[in-house]
Amino acid sequence: MVRFEAVGLRYPGGGPHTGSWGPEALVDVTFALPPGSFTWLLGPSGAGKSSVLRLMHLALRPTRGEVEVLGLRSSRAPRAALAPVRRRIGVVFQDFRLLPYLSAFDNVALPLRLAGRPEASLRADVNEILKWVGLDGKAASLPPELSGGEQQRVAIARAVVHRPALLVADEPTGNLDNRQARRLLALLREMNRMGATVVVATHDEDLVARFPAPALVLRDGRLHDPDGARGIGADLTVDRFAPHPDAAEADDLAPEPPPPTAPPRRDPDLGDRRSPDLG
Amino acid sequence: MARRRHSRDPLGLRRALSGLLLPGLVAAMALLAALALAGAQGAAALAERWQRGAAAAVTVQIPDADAARVQRALVTLRAMPEVADAQAMDPQRLAALLRPWLGAAPSIPVPGVIELRLRDSRVDPVLIGDRLAQAVPGALVEAHGLWVQRLAALARSLQALALVVLVLVGLVAAAVVAVATRAGLAARRDAIEVLHGLGARDGDIAGRFARRVGLLAAGGAVVGTAAAVPALALLIDLAGPWLGSAGAMDSLTGLPWPGLVALPPVAFLVGWATAQATVRRWLHRLP
Structure with a gap:
């Protein structure tokens, strides 16, 4: 599903847009995430969390080592091979990256239109996913007319509307208050329950404490792995949500509309995407 | 919308x-x-x-044309090194060309006309005319075609x-x-x-x-x-x-x-x- 092997990454000149090569932002990062897993990506600012995520959603290629995402080895794959894999990945950015001149509906519909879905069939799907994130009344609104939390929910709707096999989120709760952050995590967890592999980078330890799950911890561009438990071969398949369903969590989730058990789409073919061959 | x-x-x-x-x-x-x-x-x-229009770059008119004078002019012209080709115009074609102006009156004397093609359009046709006039008195060289x-x-x-x-x-x-x-x-x-x-x-x-x-x-x-x-x-x-x-x-x-x-x-x-x-x-x- 997602496999990093001795990955090193350098940015040009220490920043993305200057001349020579800077120091290694990532050093010998090695891990593997099995299909259907939920993983936290933790570490202080500047530790390389965003770099790991950008390698995962193919916005970067490794300087050395190998990154394998959904069966594609990105270090040497031809450029044209990356686009189809990107279409199977959903990304939630801290700054949303919505297109400000498109309505919420059109922003969410983008991945389906890029995949060539006919207009008639995508309308129902987009409306359903907007309902799932609680924005069914705001489909025609432009992003600048929405609150931060609403924009974040549009961003997540866009990330999941095409049922990605891999969903990565970079500090998705950075702009949200606690309640909205918990709600966002419930949505991500719901996607994970339906089969997507989910990776969430955050420095919000409260959130991690509420939703315990396997974690990759980065420090100074290296995987912080004191007990050697998270490298390749480590058992990350254990769903740590299950062992910790304490009452406090249940209370937090209960009042959240809409009910997280409702599948976002009811197309019969979507059931297939949930089968274990996602990886 | x-x-x-x-x-x-x-x-x-x-x-x-x-x-x-x-x-x-x-x-x-x-x-x-x-x-x-x-x-x-x-x-x-x-x-x-x-x-x-420049097809006949230089034309030569022979007044009082009879076959002998035209023939003599042709021989003289063809002997000149700067002349690529010299052709006497068919008298019947000439008559046909002139008919709109002269009518079908065969009595009017028509000059003989020779079309010249020169090897080099920069040659001064006046010199050709001078030499030709020595052999065939009265021959006239018309060189508008060169300008064209x-x-x-x-x-x-x-x-x-x-x-x-x-x-x-x-x-x-x-x-x-x-x-x-x-x-x-x-x-x-x-x-x-x-x-x-x-x-x-x-x-x-x-x-x-x-x-x-x-x-x-x-x-x-x-x-x-x-x-x-x-x-x-x-x-x-x-x-x-x-x-x-x-x-x-x-x-x-x-x-x-x-x-x-x-x-x-x-x-x-x-x-x-x-x-x-x-x-x-x-x-x-x-x-």
Whole structure:
């Protein structure tokens, strides 16, 4: 599903847009995430969390080592091979990256239109996913007319509307208050329950404490792995949500509309995407 | 309604690539191209017509022509090194040419006419005439054809120049389109990165730019060509006396219509291809 092997990454000149090569932002990062897993990506600012995520959603290629995402080895794959894999990945950015001149509906519909879905069939799907994130009344609104939390929910709707096999989120709760952050995590967890592999980078330890799950911890561009438990071969398949369903969590989730058990789409073919061959 | 409109334009190119600058510049260039086209056609017609007139670059008239005098003149002329060819004009053909003026009266004496072709049009025909007059007294050399030949050469070079102008206009148009496309890329950089991140192929993004730019260029070309038509019609009216002896030529039918009609599609293609190349090269900076 997602496999990093001795990955090193350098940015040009220490920043993305200057001349020579800077120091290694990532050093010998090695891990593997099995299909259907939920993983936290933790570490202080500047530790390389965003770099790991950008390698995962193919916005970067490794300087050395190998990154394998959904069966594609990105270090040497031809450029044209990356686009189809990107279409199977959903990304939630801290700054949303919505297109400000498109309505919420059109922003969410983008991945389906890029995949060539006919207009008639995508309308129902987009409306359903907007309902799932609680924005069914705001489909025609432009992003600048929405609150931060609403924009974040549009961003997540866009990330999941095409049922990605891999969903990565970079500090998705950075702009949200606690309640909205918990709600966002419930949505991500719901996607994970339906089969997507989910990776969430955050420095919000409260959130991690509420939703315990396997974690990759980065420090100074290296995987912080004191007990050697998270490298390749480590058992990350254990769903740590299950062992910790304490009452406090249940209370937090209960009042959240809409009910997280409702599948976002009811197309019969979507059931297939949930089968274990996602990886 | 607004949503429908935007859904087909996820890059917001209607706003990023809008305004009158690009169509205006392309319109000006289409105007220049139309002028060059008309110039090329006009020069070609003049050259063609003058070339025909210059077929007999030099003619020799032999008064009181009898077969012996004409024969003597032919022999003398053919012996000259600068003469490539000398042919006596058939008296019957001559009579037919002159009939409209002289009627069918065989009694009027008609001079013998010899058509000369020279090896080099820069030779002074007066010298030929002087030498010929020694052998055949009274022979006259008429050299207007030489001037016509030189004019025809001038017209041919004007035609070539017009074609060079046409190519230059095309190149400048491509450069203008490239600059406009880069401005559009800069304005929509974030949107392009979002679409790229969502898995849009280079062809998807480049195609959107290329269609938009191509349409703007074609629109500009339509305006520019339409503006050129009255000016060209006027010019053709003025050039009429040199072009058509018939005089009945309508100035509008004299325009280079195939070329003019082709200008907007060509502008679309230039805009489309330039935008494709510019956007694809730009996209290669993204992984």
